[in-house]
Structure formats: C-alpha cells, structure tokens
Amino acid sequence: MYPSDYLYTQEHEWVRVEGDECVVGITAFAQEELGEVVFVELPEVGSKVAAGAEIGSIESVKAVAELYSPVAGEIVAVNDEVVDDAEILNDDPHKAGWLVRLRLDSKDGIDQLMNAEAYKAFLDSGES
C-alpha cells in the first residue's frame, strides 16, 4: 500500500524525490483518518517554504488538517485538479492525489524521513 520508493513523515505526508525536486502528498492513512476530503487549500506557486512550515489545509466533512512541508524549498507546482475535485485525493492519495511539487533547497533533511518499512512500523506502533 505504501510505495517503497517514497519517503514518509510522522505527520503522514509522503515525498517522492525526483532529482532536485520532490512531489508531496498525504498518505492513505492520513486520508482514512480524515474521512472524505472535500476541500484542499494549497500554496501559491513560487512561494518559498521552510521545512515543517504550514503550506495548506485539507478539509474533510468533519475536520480540518494542516498540510506541512516536509522539506525546505520553492513551490514549483500545485495539483489544481485536486483543488477542483477533492475526490481525486480520496480515491488515489499516493498518485493522482499528489498536492505540491517543490524544488529542494538542498537534500539536507531528506535522510531524516522514514522509508516505507519504517513508516509502516510507525503506524503499527500506535504512536501515530
């Protein structure tokens, strides 16, 4: 369920590194926990974000969750299709439901993220 070529955060974001850029989304676990997502608010393209900064929000019927940037960088793209139709995020959080693409300031911090095995262990530990 959790792609082995992705990295993961304790806040339930996933990161797919592609050269000096990365794509960020929320994990299937996060989507499950939120329930049906109805709105997604994403940052402006071109904005600079720090690692751990709040860059958007995800609204489900009953709750709102903040979206944090797992890494520092510049937003180079956002997924407008998900902004227009949040169903995409419910159906496919790991692929079509991606949220933002960032150009990394540096690769520092990437090695702090969990791999799929570690993320699964983190979920199983109940500390999530």
Place this chain on the structure above:
Amino acid sequence: MSDGTLRRTPLYEAHRAAGGKLVPFAGWEMPVQFSGLMEEHRAVRTAAGLFDVSHMGEIRVWGRGAESFLQALTPNDVARLQDGRAHYSGLLTERGTYLDDLLVYRRGEGEYLLVVNAANRQSDFAHIAARAAQHEGVEVADHSDDYALLALQGPKAVEILAPLASFDVAGLRYYGFGEGEVDGVQALISRTGYTGEDGYELYVAPQDAIAVWNRLMAQGESSGLLPAGLGARDTLRLEAAMALYGHELDDTTTPFEAGLGWVVKIDKGEFLGRQALVDQKAAGVPRKLIGFEVTGKGIAREGHGVLVDGRAVGTVTSGTWSPTFEKALGLAYVEADAAAIGGEISLEVRGRSIPARQVETPFYRRPKG
C-alpha cells in the same frame, strides 16, 4: 466519567463486529462512523440508518404530582400531552437559559419518561431531584442504565420495522409512541428522531440490545439499511437545523434566541425561567440563531467569527460540509439586527475571510408523501 474511563454501551460488541470506528464522546466510547460518514448520511436520506444512542439519559418521573411538577419545571405544556405522546422541551434556569433540551414522554396518568443528553445526565438528574423534593407527590429516578436506545432513521424505516413490531408502528403519529415487542423483545418505540427523516427510536433493555440491533440490520439489509455513527448523526441533524446542546444551546442561551420559542408556552402558568422569558420577549432578543451557506471556498466551523461589512456580529455554533447539498452550511449566533435572510456575511476561517449568505432553516426538509 470523573475517573477518565470511557463507558461502553450494550451495543459495543456489535459496533466492533460491524467495523465501527470508536471515539470518546461525552464520557462514552461511541462509533463515529462505520462504512463512511457520507455513505451513512446518504443511506439515512435515501434508505435507512441504524444508530446507537444508548448514551442518552432516561429519567423516570411519576406520582400524582408528576404532571404539575413537570409543568412547573419545563416550558412546554405538559397538560396537553396525551398518553402515548411525547414532546420536545427544555430544562431551564431561572434566567430562562438552557440546562438541557429534552423529550418528555407521557406513558400514562402520572407516569413520564424524560430523555436527556448524555453529557448532562447527572446534572439534569440532580436538578430535577432537588426540585422534586420540594414538590408534593412526585418521585424521580435515573433509569439511564436500564435502557439501550436505538434510532432507526430514514424513509425505509417503516418498512423495516413494521414486520418485526407487535403493534402498528406505521400508524404511529410523529412524536407518538407505543409499547410492545420488536421481534419478541419488549420495547418502547417512538416516532421520533434527530435526522430530519421519518423514523423510530427504540428503547429496550440492555441485555436485548444486540439481538434487536442484529435483527433490524438483517431485516433492513435488502432495503439498504446501514449502521450509522455520530458523524452522520451530526451532519444529518445540522441539515435539519436541529439544535445540539453545547453548540446552539447552553446556559447562556434562551429558547427565543435559539429559534425555539414554540417550545415556550408562556400562558400555561408558572414555570422555571418564565419571568426571564417574559422579560426577554418584551425587550426583544439580543441575538438570533441564523443559518448560512458558504458561497466561497472552505468550511466554517464552531467558534469561527461572523462579520457583516467588516463588523464582528457573532460566532458559528456548528458548521460542516453538507453531503446532501454538497456545500458548506452552518448555524451561528449573530446580533439580532444583523440577522436577515439573504443577508451577506463573511466568516473568519483560520485567518481567511470566506463569503457566505444567510438562508432559511431548516436547510433540509424531507419530501412530503
């Protein structure tokens, strides 16, 4: 619970078996959803849903003084209640504000059952018992642990329940009830609910609850019945603009402010809070509960500010995404002169300002027929 442990209803194992996601609620471990909030919500609007509301409190009031006692305690006119009928009322303070909202069932001469909110059960009972001690010929007892309460709600509720009931549940009027059996189990069945749909609430002994739950689920399977949780209960009740204690109602709000003036029978005689309500009626209410629909993007939720032309005029009490209308709806208290159907407002949502419009409530009214 004061010791921090969560209570479980008699249906706990049935919820686990049905894959319910359990969360703490008013001191109880309750299912917030089963298959999914939206799916459960839609099932109740189009077919039926089954809810566990056993956490609600039941207080028995009886004796030759019971009617006059309840008449003095609550604002609705208890003298007008016939046997086998229930009505919606309130438990008010001297200031005319809510300690709780409740249902009053008249089971017979001098025999009543009050149904109160789970979170207020103990304080309600203390309030009622203290007043009963001052009143001739009335006794009260907290029977909450003697009842499990199931709510079967939706347009298919009649066809699901009727074949199992020992009496004519299809013939019950809204807010009418009867006592008999459901699939051989003793039950009090009322045509009441909290979803805006037709439906029933079934009061059964705790040890019978799982059998009744399973029987209803089996009977309703072909009709599209789904187990439903507190999440759907909240979106359903909000679409129907039904007040929820702790949100639209609390000890700072009166029935007139909450748009529940019809509960208050000023002319019936003395009752607790009456003078304050007479005074408020004469002076006019300082604030009103309004309904709104969000016209921009986002969801306003409890506690978010309401502005008119940049002026803060109130606060959201409940807000959600409406599965039926596929837009964000909510209720808010605003200064009385800011309340106007059609009026534009803006909502302060996490530092953003979102446009919204005041609309008539209830947002949802079930189709007649």
